[in-house]
Amino acid sequence: MRSSSVVKSGVMTALLAGAILAAGPARAFDERIFDDKGEVKAQSNPWAVFQFGFSAYKSGHKEQAVEAYRYAAEKGQLGATWKLARMYAEGDGVDRNDYEAFKFFSEIADQDVEPGSPEESYMSDALVALGSYWQSGIPGSPVEANAAAAQQYYMRAAANYRNPNAQFEMGKMFLKGDGVKKSVQQAGRWLQLAAEKGHAGAQATLGNLLFQSGKVVRGLAMMTAALERAPASDKGWIRGMQEEAFALAPESDRRTAIALAEDYLTKGTQ
Numbered sequence: 001m002r003s004s005s006v007v008k009s010g011v012m013t014a015l016l017a018g019a020i021l022a023a024g025p026a027r028a029f030d031e032r033i034f035d036d037k038g039e040v041k042a043q044s045n046p047w048a049v050f051q052f053g054f055s056a057y058k059s060g061h062k063e064q065a066v067e068a069y070r071y072a073a074e075k076g077q078l079g080a081t082w083k084l085a086r087m088y089a090e091g092d093g094v095d096r097n098d099y100e101a102f103k104f105f106s107e108i109a110d111q112d113v114e115p116g117s118p119e120e121s122y123m124s125d126a127l128v129a130l131g132s133y134w135q136s137g138i139p140g141s142p143v144e145a146n147a148a149a150a151q152q153y154y155m156r157a158a159a160n161y162r163n164p165n166a167q168f169e170m171g172k173m174f175l176k177g178d179g180v181k182k183s184v185q186q187a188g189r190w191l192q193l194a195a196e197k198g199h200a201g202a203q204a205t206l207g208n209l210l211f212q213s214g215k216v217v218r219g220l221a222m223m224t225a226a227l228e229r230a231p232a233s234d235k236g237w238i239r240g241m242q243e244e245a246f247a248l249a250p251e252s253d254r255r256t257a258i259a260l261a262e263d264y265l266t267k268g269t270q
Helices: 009-019 046-058 062-074 078-090 098-109 120-136 147-160 164-176 184-196 200-212 216-229 232-248 251-267
Strands: none
Touching (some): 046 062, 046 078, 078 098, 078 120, 120 147, 164 184, 164 200, 200 216, 200 232, 216 251
């Protein structure tokens, strides 16, 4: 997935769910929202339509949800724009279309959202998604791979909204000199920030940096703990990194690192 991490989707879902507790079960068609042509009625309240869209989505009526989200998004509901972007990015209820997702994420990125505001999560996630799109490009679209553009979006999310996925991406870019001047020091700074938020990939990468700099035990311990914490999608590359480091380390350092990793996992600290 595009970096989608995305990252805070549980918080977003909780916020939306809380807002529609009184909305009742969604129907495949609601005459209060749609006209006899299946289009959202003119002058409908955007927030009410957004509520209906979320309820319809949760009930499996995704076509109705898309129409509701489109109307709410056109009327300025940022959450609806974000939901449409995610649906197109993931092929969820619509045909997957990364360029359509990119356009919706871009609409969000153009807004002025204060850090700490209720809409922060939408902005933060959109910026990371845009960074990922610019990093790899979108085949068959005007969006060609552009590391400098990717860096700008990741930096906004990392610095303004403290997004751990963006901080991790910034760390990797500084490690490789991808779109920025290569700097192990800057890489370590961003990786540390993401690692402190529990980002397993950042913990593993930072551990590998420590290992390579001669801090063998701590580096091995961080990689080992990160492997245990990592989601399934990241376990493969983290395991490869960790096993390679273990193969190079003395037996005494391995044993000490395993014990330290268990301490990290128990106490939740690095």
